[in-house]
Amino acid sequence: xxxxxxxxxxxxxxxxxxxxxxxxxxxxxxxxxxxxxxxxxxxxxxxxxxxxxxxxxxxxxxxxxxxxxxxxxxxxxxxxxxxxxxxxxxxxxxxxxxxxxxxxxxxxxxxxxxxxxxxxxxxxxxxxxxxxxxxxxxxxxxxxxxxxxxxxxxxxxxxxxxxxxxxxxxxxxxxxxxxxxxxxxxxxxxxxxxxxxxxxxxxxxxxxxxxxxxxxxxxxxxxxxxxxxxxxxxxxxxxxxxxxxxxxxxxxxxxxxxxxxxxxxxxxxxxxxxxxxxxxxxxxxxxxxxxxxxxxxxxxxxxxxxxxxxxxxxxxxxxxxxxxxxxxxxxxxxxxxxxxxxxxxxxxxxxxxxxxxxxxxxxxxxxxxxxxxxxxxxxxxxxxxxxxxxxxxxxxxxxxxxxxxxxxxxxxxxxxxxxxxxxxxxxxxxxxxxxxxxxxxxxxxxxxxxxxxxxxxxxxxxxxxxxxxxxxxxxxxxxxxxxxxxxxxxxxxxx
Ligand code: BES
Ligand code: MN
Ligand code: ZN
Numbered sequence: 495x496x497x498x499x500x501x502x503x504x505x506x507x508x509x510x511x512x513x514x515x516x517x518x519x520x521x522x523x524x525x526x527x528x529x530x531x532x533x534x535x536x537x538x539x540x541x542x543x544x545x546x547x548x549x550x551x552x553x554x555x556x557x558x559x560x561x562x563x564x565x566x567x568x569x570x571x572x573x574x575x576x577x578x579x580x581x582x583x584x585x586x587x588x589x590x591x592x593x594x595x596x597x598x599x600x601x602x603x604x605x606x607x608x609x610x611x612x613x614x615x616x617x618x619x620x621x622x623x624x625x626x627x628x629x630x631x632x633x634x635x636x637x638x639x640x641x642x643x644x645x646x647x648x649x650x651x652x653x654x655x656x657x658x659x660x661x662x663x664x665x666x667x668x669x670x671x672x673x674x675x676x677x678x679x680x681x682x683x684x685x686x687x688x689x690x691x692x693x694x695x696x697x698x699x700x701x702x703x704x705x706x707x708x709x710x711x712x713x714x715x716x717x718x719x720x721x722x723x724x725x726x727x728x729x730x731x732x733x734x735x736x737x738x739x740x741x742x743x744x745x746x747x748x749x750x751x752x753x754x755x756x757x758x759x760x761x762x763x764x765x766x767x768x769x770x771x772x773x774x775x776x777x778x779x780x781x782x783x784x785x786x787x788x789x790x791x792x793x794x795x796x797x798x799x800x801x802x803x804x805x806x807x808x809x810x811x812x813x814x815x816x817x818x819x820x821x822x823x824x825x826x827x828x829x830x831x832x833x834x835x836x837x838x839x840x841x842x843x844x845x846x847x848x849x850x851x852x853x854x855x856x857x858x859x860x861x862x863x864x865x866x867x868x869x870x871x872x873x874x875x876x877x878x879x880x881x882x883x884x885x886x887x888x889x890x891x892x893x894x895x896x897x898x899x900x901x902x903x904x905x906x907x908x909x910x911x912x913x914x915x916x917x918x919x920x921x922x923x924x925x926x927x928x929x930x931x932x933x934x935x936x937x938x939x940x941x942x943x944x945x946x947x948x949x950x951x952x953x954x955x956x957x958x959x960x961x962x963x964x965x966x967x968x969x970x971x972x973x974x975x976x977x978x979x980x981x982x983x984x985x986x987x988x989x
Pocket of ligand 2: 829
Protein backbone atom coordinates (compact mmCIF):
# COMPACT_ATOMS: atom_id res chain seq x y z
CA UNK A 495 0.00 0.00 0.00
CA UNK A 496 1.06 3.59 -0.68
CA UNK A 497 2.96 5.27 2.15
CA UNK A 498 1.43 8.60 3.24
CA UNK A 499 3.83 11.17 4.71
CA UNK A 500 3.37 14.62 6.15
CA UNK A 501 5.44 17.74 5.45
CA UNK A 502 5.18 21.49 5.88
CA UNK A 503 5.02 24.22 3.24
CA UNK A 504 5.54 26.53 1.52
CA UNK A 505 4.17 24.98 -1.66
CA UNK A 506 6.80 26.70 -3.78
CA UNK A 507 9.50 24.70 -2.01
CA UNK A 508 7.92 21.24 -2.42
CA UNK A 509 10.35 19.32 -4.59
CA UNK A 510 8.11 16.46 -5.73
CA UNK A 511 7.67 14.94 -9.16
CA UNK A 512 4.14 16.24 -8.91
CA UNK A 513 2.48 18.71 -6.57
CA UNK A 514 -1.31 18.50 -6.56
CA UNK A 515 -3.21 21.55 -5.35
CA UNK A 516 -6.96 21.66 -4.92
CA UNK A 517 -8.86 24.71 -6.09
CA UNK A 518 -12.46 25.64 -5.45
CA UNK A 519 -14.84 26.60 -8.18
CA UNK A 520 -14.59 30.19 -9.35
CA UNK A 521 -11.80 31.07 -6.95
CA UNK A 522 -8.59 32.59 -8.18
CA UNK A 523 -5.32 30.72 -8.11
CA UNK A 524 -3.34 31.36 -4.88
CA UNK A 525 -0.69 34.02 -5.29
CA UNK A 526 2.26 31.69 -4.62
CA UNK A 527 1.18 29.55 -7.60
CA UNK A 528 0.23 32.53 -9.76
CA UNK A 529 3.22 32.38 -12.04
CA UNK A 530 3.16 28.61 -12.31
CA UNK A 531 -0.47 28.42 -13.33
CA UNK A 532 -0.43 31.52 -15.53
CA UNK A 533 -0.60 29.42 -18.68
CA UNK A 534 -3.93 27.88 -17.64
CA UNK A 535 -6.76 29.59 -19.39
CA UNK A 536 -9.93 30.21 -17.42
CA UNK A 537 -11.90 28.08 -19.86
CA UNK A 538 -9.55 25.16 -19.25
CA UNK A 539 -9.97 25.00 -15.51
CA UNK A 540 -12.82 26.29 -13.40
CA UNK A 541 -12.32 24.29 -10.19
CA UNK A 542 -15.31 22.07 -10.87
CA UNK A 543 -15.31 18.85 -8.85
CA UNK A 544 -13.15 16.16 -10.43
CA UNK A 545 -11.63 18.51 -13.02
CA UNK A 546 -7.83 18.51 -13.40
CA UNK A 547 -5.17 20.49 -15.24
CA UNK A 548 -1.52 19.50 -15.50
CA UNK A 549 1.31 22.00 -15.86
CA UNK A 550 4.87 20.91 -16.60
CA UNK A 551 7.92 22.66 -15.19
CA UNK A 552 5.78 25.20 -13.34
CA UNK A 553 7.47 28.56 -13.03
CA UNK A 554 8.62 29.43 -9.52
CA UNK A 555 7.93 25.96 -8.09
CA UNK A 556 10.44 23.30 -7.06
CA UNK A 557 8.03 20.55 -8.16
CA UNK A 558 8.37 18.97 -11.60
CA UNK A 559 4.66 19.17 -12.32
CA UNK A 560 1.73 21.10 -10.89
CA UNK A 561 -1.64 19.35 -10.93
CA UNK A 562 -4.66 21.53 -10.27
CA UNK A 563 -7.55 19.49 -8.86
CA UNK A 564 -11.08 20.88 -8.84
CA UNK A 565 -12.75 20.77 -5.43
CA UNK A 566 -16.14 22.28 -6.40
CA UNK A 567 -17.86 24.99 -4.41
CA UNK A 568 -16.06 25.85 -1.17
CA UNK A 569 -19.29 25.82 0.87
CA UNK A 570 -20.16 22.32 -0.42
CA UNK A 571 -16.69 20.86 0.17
CA UNK A 572 -16.74 17.92 2.59
CA UNK A 573 -14.44 15.18 3.84
CA UNK A 574 -16.03 12.87 1.27
CA UNK A 575 -15.10 15.26 -1.55
CA UNK A 576 -11.62 15.45 -0.11
CA UNK A 577 -11.34 11.64 -0.28
CA UNK A 578 -12.19 11.84 -3.95
CA UNK A 579 -9.83 14.74 -4.68
CA UNK A 580 -6.93 12.92 -3.00
CA UNK A 581 -7.76 9.78 -4.97
CA UNK A 582 -7.83 11.77 -8.21
CA UNK A 583 -4.40 13.26 -7.48
CA UNK A 584 -2.85 9.94 -6.46
CA UNK A 585 -4.23 8.10 -9.47
CA UNK A 586 -2.99 10.79 -11.83
CA UNK A 587 0.48 10.59 -10.32
CA UNK A 588 0.46 6.84 -10.82
CA UNK A 589 -0.73 7.21 -14.41
CA UNK A 590 2.28 9.47 -14.97
CA UNK A 591 4.45 6.59 -13.69
CA UNK A 592 5.76 8.62 -10.76
CA UNK A 593 7.03 6.94 -7.59
CA UNK A 594 6.11 9.85 -5.36
CA UNK A 595 3.90 12.92 -5.34
CA UNK A 596 2.64 15.60 -2.98
CA UNK A 597 -0.83 16.87 -2.23
CA UNK A 598 -1.56 20.20 -0.59
CA UNK A 599 -4.10 19.31 2.08
CA UNK A 600 -7.30 21.36 1.72
CA UNK A 601 -9.48 21.76 4.83
CA UNK A 602 -13.24 21.51 4.46
CA UNK A 603 -14.95 24.25 6.44
CA UNK A 604 -15.36 23.13 10.05
CA UNK A 605 -12.86 20.28 9.73
CA UNK A 606 -9.58 20.00 11.60
CA UNK A 607 -6.24 19.02 10.10
CA UNK A 608 -6.29 15.55 11.67
CA UNK A 609 -9.58 14.50 10.14
CA UNK A 610 -8.76 16.09 6.79
CA UNK A 611 -5.45 14.22 6.63
CA UNK A 612 -7.28 11.05 7.57
CA UNK A 613 -9.79 11.49 4.75
CA UNK A 614 -7.08 12.36 2.22
CA UNK A 615 -4.99 9.32 3.15
CA UNK A 616 -8.06 7.11 3.06
CA UNK A 617 -9.09 8.40 -0.37
CA UNK A 618 -5.62 8.06 -1.87
CA UNK A 619 -5.08 4.52 -0.55
CA UNK A 620 -8.53 3.42 -1.68
CA UNK A 621 -8.22 5.08 -5.07
CA UNK A 622 -4.94 3.38 -5.89
CA UNK A 623 -6.44 -0.07 -5.37
CA UNK A 624 -6.62 -2.52 -8.22
CA UNK A 625 -7.11 -6.26 -8.22
CA UNK A 626 -4.66 -7.66 -10.73
CA UNK A 627 -3.03 -10.60 -9.02
CA UNK A 628 -4.27 -12.96 -11.73
CA UNK A 629 -2.97 -10.85 -14.63
CA UNK A 630 0.26 -12.57 -15.53
CA UNK A 631 1.82 -9.64 -17.38
CA UNK A 632 0.21 -6.72 -15.61
CA UNK A 633 2.56 -3.77 -15.49
CA UNK A 634 2.55 -3.18 -11.76
CA UNK A 635 3.39 0.49 -11.45
CA UNK A 636 2.76 1.68 -7.93
CA UNK A 637 2.86 5.09 -6.39
CA UNK A 638 5.13 4.49 -3.38
CA UNK A 639 4.71 7.70 -1.46
CA UNK A 640 2.20 10.52 -1.23
CA UNK A 641 3.19 13.48 0.94
CA UNK A 642 0.44 15.62 2.44
CA UNK A 643 1.52 19.26 2.72
CA UNK A 644 -0.03 21.29 5.53
CA UNK A 645 0.92 23.75 8.22
CA UNK A 646 0.41 21.20 10.99
CA UNK A 647 2.74 18.32 10.26
CA UNK A 648 2.04 16.47 13.51
CA UNK A 649 -1.73 16.38 13.11
CA UNK A 650 -1.33 15.49 9.45
CA UNK A 651 0.97 12.56 10.17
CA UNK A 652 -1.36 11.24 12.88
CA UNK A 653 -4.45 11.66 10.70
CA UNK A 654 -2.76 9.99 7.74
CA UNK A 655 -1.72 7.03 9.91
CA UNK A 656 -5.29 6.36 10.97
CA UNK A 657 -6.62 7.03 7.45
CA UNK A 658 -4.37 4.30 6.11
CA UNK A 659 -5.75 1.87 8.71
CA UNK A 660 -9.33 2.73 7.75
CA UNK A 661 -8.49 2.18 4.11
CA UNK A 662 -6.83 -1.14 4.97
CA UNK A 663 -10.16 -2.41 6.32
CA UNK A 664 -11.84 -1.73 2.99
CA UNK A 665 -8.89 -2.97 0.95
CA UNK A 666 -8.87 -6.33 2.73
CA UNK A 667 -12.63 -6.56 2.17
CA UNK A 668 -12.13 -5.77 -1.53
CA UNK A 669 -9.35 -8.31 -1.90
CA UNK A 670 -11.39 -11.08 -0.30
CA UNK A 671 -14.52 -10.27 -2.29
CA UNK A 672 -12.70 -9.92 -5.62
CA UNK A 673 -11.13 -13.37 -5.24
CA UNK A 674 -12.99 -15.89 -7.38
CA UNK A 675 -14.91 -18.62 -5.59
CA UNK A 676 -12.40 -21.29 -6.57
CA UNK A 677 -9.87 -19.44 -4.38
CA UNK A 678 -12.08 -17.75 -1.76
CA UNK A 679 -13.68 -20.86 -0.27
CA UNK A 680 -15.16 -20.94 3.24
CA UNK A 681 -11.89 -22.46 4.52
CA UNK A 682 -9.91 -19.69 2.80
CA UNK A 683 -11.94 -17.08 4.70
CA UNK A 684 -11.39 -19.04 7.91
CA UNK A 685 -7.64 -18.92 7.24
CA UNK A 686 -7.80 -15.14 6.81
CA UNK A 687 -9.67 -14.86 10.12
CA UNK A 688 -6.98 -16.94 11.83
CA UNK A 689 -4.31 -14.61 10.39
CA UNK A 690 -6.09 -11.55 11.77
CA UNK A 691 -6.45 -13.24 15.16
CA UNK A 692 -2.76 -14.09 15.18
CA UNK A 693 -1.73 -10.54 14.23
CA UNK A 694 -3.74 -8.79 16.90
CA UNK A 695 -4.11 -11.31 19.70
CA UNK A 696 -7.77 -12.05 19.01
CA UNK A 697 -9.49 -15.36 19.58
CA UNK A 698 -10.49 -17.31 16.47
CA UNK A 699 -12.88 -20.25 16.50
CA UNK A 700 -13.74 -22.05 13.28
CA UNK A 701 -16.46 -24.69 13.15
CA UNK A 702 -16.22 -27.23 10.33
CA UNK A 703 -19.18 -29.17 8.96
CA UNK A 704 -19.34 -31.51 11.93
CA UNK A 705 -18.99 -28.60 14.36
CA UNK A 706 -21.71 -26.63 12.56
CA UNK A 707 -24.07 -29.59 12.81
CA UNK A 708 -23.18 -30.22 16.44
CA UNK A 709 -23.87 -26.57 17.27
CA UNK A 710 -27.28 -26.84 15.62
CA UNK A 711 -26.56 -24.27 12.92
CA UNK A 712 -28.99 -26.08 10.64
CA UNK A 713 -29.47 -23.25 8.16
CA UNK A 714 -25.74 -23.09 7.46
CA UNK A 715 -25.34 -26.88 7.44
CA UNK A 716 -28.27 -27.27 5.05
CA UNK A 717 -27.26 -24.56 2.56
CA UNK A 718 -23.74 -26.01 2.53
CA UNK A 719 -24.81 -29.63 2.41
CA UNK A 720 -24.15 -30.42 -1.24
CA UNK A 721 -20.93 -28.43 -1.59
CA UNK A 722 -17.56 -30.16 -1.77
CA UNK A 723 -15.93 -27.03 -0.36
CA UNK A 724 -17.26 -27.46 3.15
CA UNK A 725 -19.03 -24.69 5.07
CA UNK A 726 -17.34 -22.96 7.99
CA UNK A 727 -18.70 -20.91 10.88
CA UNK A 728 -16.07 -18.31 11.71
CA UNK A 729 -15.93 -16.53 15.07
CA UNK A 730 -13.38 -13.80 15.82
CA UNK A 731 -13.29 -12.16 19.24
CA UNK A 732 -11.48 -8.97 20.18
CA UNK A 733 -11.44 -8.36 23.96
CA UNK A 734 -10.14 -4.90 24.73
CA UNK A 735 -12.88 -3.59 27.01
CA UNK A 736 -13.41 -4.69 30.62
CA UNK A 737 -14.18 -8.36 30.98
CA UNK A 738 -17.87 -8.92 30.77
CA UNK A 739 -18.68 -5.59 29.10
CA UNK A 740 -21.32 -6.51 26.51
CA UNK A 741 -19.70 -6.80 23.08
CA UNK A 742 -20.78 -5.45 19.75
CA UNK A 743 -21.38 -8.34 17.40
CA UNK A 744 -20.88 -8.00 13.65
CA UNK A 745 -22.37 -10.62 11.34
CA UNK A 746 -21.43 -10.94 7.67
CA UNK A 747 -23.03 -13.18 5.05
CA UNK A 748 -20.36 -15.16 3.25
CA UNK A 749 -21.89 -17.24 0.49
CA UNK A 750 -18.70 -17.76 -1.48
CA UNK A 751 -20.76 -18.67 -4.53
CA UNK A 752 -24.53 -18.40 -4.84
CA UNK A 753 -25.80 -20.43 -7.80
CA UNK A 754 -29.27 -20.32 -6.29
CA UNK A 755 -29.06 -24.06 -5.55
CA UNK A 756 -31.94 -26.19 -6.91
CA UNK A 757 -33.81 -22.91 -7.53
CA UNK A 758 -30.94 -22.16 -9.86
CA UNK A 759 -30.28 -18.63 -11.10
CA UNK A 760 -30.16 -17.70 -14.80
CA UNK A 761 -26.63 -18.18 -16.13
CA UNK A 762 -26.22 -14.63 -17.38
CA UNK A 763 -24.54 -12.58 -14.69
CA UNK A 764 -24.12 -15.58 -12.41
CA UNK A 765 -20.37 -14.96 -12.23
CA UNK A 766 -21.11 -11.95 -9.99
CA UNK A 767 -22.34 -14.34 -7.32
CA UNK A 768 -18.72 -14.80 -6.26
CA UNK A 769 -19.37 -11.45 -4.53
CA UNK A 770 -22.08 -12.99 -2.36
CA UNK A 771 -19.55 -13.19 0.47
CA UNK A 772 -19.03 -9.42 0.52
CA UNK A 773 -20.70 -9.05 3.92
CA UNK A 774 -18.32 -11.56 5.48
CA UNK A 775 -15.40 -9.94 3.67
CA UNK A 776 -16.35 -6.53 5.09
CA UNK A 777 -16.64 -7.91 8.61
CA UNK A 778 -13.17 -9.47 8.36
CA UNK A 779 -11.85 -6.16 7.01
CA UNK A 780 -13.39 -4.41 10.01
CA UNK A 781 -11.65 -6.80 12.41
CA UNK A 782 -8.33 -6.02 10.72
CA UNK A 783 -8.93 -2.32 11.45
CA UNK A 784 -10.22 -3.02 14.97
CA UNK A 785 -6.91 -4.75 15.63
CA UNK A 786 -4.75 -2.13 13.90
CA UNK A 787 -6.51 0.73 15.72
CA UNK A 788 -6.56 -1.34 18.92
CA UNK A 789 -10.08 -0.14 19.70
CA UNK A 790 -10.89 -0.33 23.44
CA UNK A 791 -14.03 -2.40 22.88
CA UNK A 792 -15.24 -5.96 22.95
CA UNK A 793 -16.11 -6.88 19.37
CA UNK A 794 -17.20 -10.26 18.03
CA UNK A 795 -17.34 -11.13 14.33
CA UNK A 796 -19.55 -13.99 13.15
CA UNK A 797 -19.13 -15.12 9.56
CA UNK A 798 -21.25 -18.01 8.32
CA UNK A 799 -19.48 -19.13 5.14
CA UNK A 800 -20.74 -21.57 2.52
CA UNK A 801 -21.37 -22.22 -1.13
CA UNK A 802 -24.94 -22.57 -2.39
CA UNK A 803 -24.94 -25.28 -5.05
CA UNK A 804 -27.36 -27.78 -6.56
CA UNK A 805 -26.54 -31.48 -6.23
CA UNK A 806 -27.92 -34.86 -5.30
CA UNK A 807 -27.66 -33.99 -1.64
CA UNK A 808 -28.90 -30.41 -1.95
CA UNK A 809 -31.85 -29.01 0.02
CA UNK A 810 -35.02 -28.54 -1.99
CA UNK A 811 -38.04 -26.24 -2.25
CA UNK A 812 -40.69 -27.50 0.13
CA UNK A 813 -38.19 -28.78 2.70
CA UNK A 814 -38.70 -27.71 6.31
CA UNK A 815 -35.74 -26.91 8.55
CA UNK A 816 -35.49 -26.30 12.26
CA UNK A 817 -33.01 -23.47 12.59
CA UNK A 818 -30.57 -22.79 15.46
CA UNK A 819 -33.15 -20.74 17.37
CA UNK A 820 -35.68 -23.58 17.30
CA UNK A 821 -37.97 -21.82 14.82
CA UNK A 822 -38.98 -23.79 11.75
CA UNK A 823 -38.75 -22.57 8.16
CA UNK A 824 -40.33 -23.83 5.01
CA UNK A 825 -38.12 -23.47 1.97
CA UNK A 826 -39.94 -21.66 -0.84
CA UNK A 827 -36.77 -21.15 -2.83
CA UNK A 828 -33.25 -22.39 -2.22
CA UNK A 829 -32.05 -19.06 -3.61
CA UNK A 830 -33.16 -17.26 -0.42
CA UNK A 831 -30.21 -18.92 1.36
CA UNK A 832 -28.61 -15.84 2.91
CA UNK A 833 -31.34 -15.32 5.49
CA UNK A 834 -31.05 -18.97 6.57
CA UNK A 835 -27.37 -18.74 7.44
CA UNK A 836 -27.81 -15.26 8.94
CA UNK A 837 -30.72 -16.44 11.09
CA UNK A 838 -28.41 -19.04 12.63
CA UNK A 839 -25.64 -16.49 13.23
CA UNK A 840 -28.11 -14.00 14.75
CA UNK A 841 -29.44 -16.59 17.14
CA UNK A 842 -25.88 -17.74 17.95
CA UNK A 843 -25.14 -14.08 18.84
CA UNK A 844 -27.63 -14.18 21.74
CA UNK A 845 -25.11 -15.99 23.94
CA UNK A 846 -23.02 -12.81 24.10
CA UNK A 847 -25.88 -10.67 25.45
CA UNK A 848 -24.59 -8.10 23.00
CA UNK A 849 -24.84 -4.32 23.34
CA UNK A 850 -25.72 -4.28 19.64
CA UNK A 851 -25.62 -6.56 16.63
CA UNK A 852 -25.13 -5.32 13.08
CA UNK A 853 -25.32 -7.68 10.15
CA UNK A 854 -24.42 -6.96 6.56
CA UNK A 855 -25.33 -9.07 3.58
CA UNK A 856 -25.76 -9.06 -0.19
CA UNK A 857 -29.25 -10.21 0.62
CA UNK A 858 -31.75 -9.14 -2.02
CA UNK A 859 -31.83 -7.97 -5.60
CA UNK A 860 -34.90 -6.03 -4.48
CA UNK A 861 -32.74 -3.75 -2.34
CA UNK A 862 -30.61 -2.93 -5.36
CA UNK A 863 -33.80 -2.07 -7.25
CA UNK A 864 -35.08 0.09 -4.37
CA UNK A 865 -31.99 2.23 -3.70
CA UNK A 866 -29.83 1.75 -6.75
CA UNK A 867 -26.13 1.51 -5.99
CA UNK A 868 -25.97 4.76 -4.01
CA UNK A 869 -27.01 3.48 -0.60
CA UNK A 870 -27.22 0.24 1.35
CA UNK A 871 -30.63 -0.66 2.76
CA UNK A 872 -30.80 -0.14 6.53
CA UNK A 873 -33.34 -1.92 8.72
CA UNK A 874 -33.51 -2.96 12.36
CA UNK A 875 -35.43 -3.06 15.62
CA UNK A 876 -33.89 -0.03 17.36
CA UNK A 877 -34.27 3.51 16.05
CA UNK A 878 -31.26 4.87 17.93
CA UNK A 879 -28.99 2.17 16.53
CA UNK A 880 -30.37 2.76 13.03
CA UNK A 881 -29.63 6.50 13.33
CA UNK A 882 -26.16 5.73 14.63
CA UNK A 883 -25.44 3.45 11.66
CA UNK A 884 -26.85 5.96 9.21
CA UNK A 885 -24.64 8.71 10.66
CA UNK A 886 -21.57 6.46 10.55
CA UNK A 887 -22.30 5.74 6.89
CA UNK A 888 -22.62 9.43 6.09
CA UNK A 889 -19.29 10.17 7.80
CA UNK A 890 -17.52 7.29 6.06
CA UNK A 891 -18.91 8.06 2.61
CA UNK A 892 -20.79 4.75 2.65
CA UNK A 893 -24.40 5.79 2.67
CA UNK A 894 -27.10 3.66 4.27
CA UNK A 895 -30.78 4.55 4.07
CA UNK A 896 -33.56 3.41 6.43
CA UNK A 897 -36.27 1.11 5.13
CA UNK A 898 -39.34 0.03 7.14
CA UNK A 899 -39.99 -3.28 8.88
CA UNK A 900 -43.76 -2.97 9.31
CA UNK A 901 -45.62 -5.88 10.93
CA UNK A 902 -47.27 -6.53 7.58
CA UNK A 903 -43.92 -7.67 6.19
CA UNK A 904 -43.69 -10.23 8.97
CA UNK A 905 -47.21 -11.41 8.06
CA UNK A 906 -45.97 -11.90 4.50
CA UNK A 907 -43.40 -14.51 5.63
CA UNK A 908 -45.62 -16.59 7.95
CA UNK A 909 -45.23 -20.24 6.85
CA UNK A 910 -47.95 -22.62 5.73
CA UNK A 911 -46.47 -25.79 7.23
CA UNK A 912 -43.78 -24.14 9.40
CA UNK A 913 -43.36 -21.00 11.54
CA UNK A 914 -41.86 -19.02 8.69
CA UNK A 915 -41.19 -19.31 4.99
CA UNK A 916 -37.95 -18.10 3.46
CA UNK A 917 -39.50 -15.85 0.82
CA UNK A 918 -42.32 -13.35 0.94
CA UNK A 919 -42.51 -13.06 -2.83
CA UNK A 920 -41.44 -10.38 -5.23
CA UNK A 921 -42.87 -7.23 -3.68
CA UNK A 922 -41.05 -5.63 -0.80
CA UNK A 923 -38.31 -8.25 -1.13
CA UNK A 924 -35.71 -6.32 0.89
CA UNK A 925 -38.22 -5.71 3.68
CA UNK A 926 -39.55 -9.27 3.97
CA UNK A 927 -35.92 -10.44 4.11
CA UNK A 928 -35.28 -7.94 6.91
CA UNK A 929 -38.49 -9.02 8.67
CA UNK A 930 -37.29 -12.63 8.48
CA UNK A 931 -33.99 -11.77 10.19
CA UNK A 932 -35.78 -9.76 12.86
CA UNK A 933 -37.43 -12.98 14.06
CA UNK A 934 -34.04 -14.16 15.32
CA UNK A 935 -33.00 -11.08 17.29
CA UNK A 936 -33.73 -10.12 20.89
CA UNK A 937 -31.16 -7.34 21.27
CA UNK A 938 -30.61 -3.96 19.56
CA UNK A 939 -30.05 -4.96 15.96
CA UNK A 940 -29.47 -3.33 12.59
CA UNK A 941 -29.26 -4.94 9.17
CA UNK A 942 -27.48 -3.60 6.11
CA UNK A 943 -28.53 -4.98 2.73
CA UNK A 944 -25.51 -4.33 0.53
CA UNK A 945 -26.67 -6.14 -2.64
CA UNK A 946 -26.51 -2.85 -4.57
CA UNK A 947 -23.38 -1.35 -3.00
CA UNK A 948 -20.92 -4.21 -2.44
CA UNK A 949 -19.64 -4.34 -6.00
CA UNK A 950 -20.02 -2.60 -9.29
CA UNK A 951 -19.24 -3.30 -12.93
CA UNK A 952 -17.99 0.28 -13.34
CA UNK A 953 -15.63 2.65 -11.57
CA UNK A 954 -18.07 4.47 -9.24
CA UNK A 955 -16.01 7.43 -8.13
CA UNK A 956 -12.35 8.36 -7.86
CA UNK A 957 -11.75 6.05 -4.92
CA UNK A 958 -14.16 3.23 -5.76
CA UNK A 959 -12.91 1.16 -8.69
CA UNK A 960 -14.95 -1.50 -10.43
CA UNK A 961 -15.34 -4.83 -8.66
CA UNK A 962 -15.72 -5.06 -4.90
CA UNK A 963 -16.12 -1.74 -3.05
CA UNK A 964 -15.36 -3.00 0.46
CA UNK A 965 -18.66 -1.51 1.66
CA UNK A 966 -19.64 -1.38 4.53
CA UNK A 967 -16.26 -1.98 6.18
CA UNK A 968 -15.48 1.72 6.71
CA UNK A 969 -19.02 2.46 7.88
CA UNK A 970 -18.70 -0.25 10.52
CA UNK A 971 -15.27 0.93 11.67
CA UNK A 972 -16.70 4.43 12.00
CA UNK A 973 -19.61 3.04 14.03
CA UNK A 974 -17.19 1.18 16.33
CA UNK A 975 -14.96 4.23 16.72
CA UNK A 976 -18.05 6.17 17.77
CA UNK A 977 -18.81 3.49 20.35
CA UNK A 978 -15.26 3.70 21.67
CA UNK A 979 -15.42 7.48 21.98
CA UNK A 980 -12.87 8.06 19.20
CA UNK A 981 -15.01 9.32 16.35
CA UNK A 982 -14.35 11.91 13.70
CA UNK A 983 -16.76 14.14 15.62
CA UNK A 984 -14.38 13.79 18.57
CA UNK A 985 -11.49 14.99 16.43
CA UNK A 986 -13.51 17.95 15.37
CA UNK A 987 -14.05 19.05 18.95
CA UNK A 988 -10.34 18.83 19.72
CA UNK A 989 -9.36 20.79 16.63
N1 BES B 1 -27.32 -13.27 -3.19
C1 BES B 1 -28.65 -13.03 -3.60
C2 BES B 1 -29.01 -11.57 -3.62
C3 BES B 1 -28.33 -10.75 -4.68
C4 BES B 1 -28.87 -10.64 -5.92
C5 BES B 1 -27.17 -10.06 -4.38
C6 BES B 1 -28.25 -9.86 -6.88
C7 BES B 1 -26.55 -9.29 -5.33
C8 BES B 1 -27.11 -9.18 -6.57
C9 BES B 1 -29.62 -13.73 -2.64
O1 BES B 1 -29.17 -14.91 -2.09
C10 BES B 1 -30.82 -14.04 -3.45
O2 BES B 1 -30.72 -14.84 -4.33
N2 BES B 1 -31.92 -13.38 -3.15
C11 BES B 1 -33.13 -13.56 -3.86
C12 BES B 1 -34.22 -13.68 -2.85
C13 BES B 1 -35.51 -14.20 -3.41
C14 BES B 1 -35.32 -15.58 -4.00
C15 BES B 1 -36.56 -14.22 -2.31
C16 BES B 1 -33.33 -12.36 -4.76
O3 BES B 1 -32.98 -11.25 -4.40
O4 BES B 1 -33.85 -12.56 -5.86
MN1 MN C 1 -29.50 -16.58 -3.34
ZN1 ZN D 1 -27.14 -15.09 -1.88
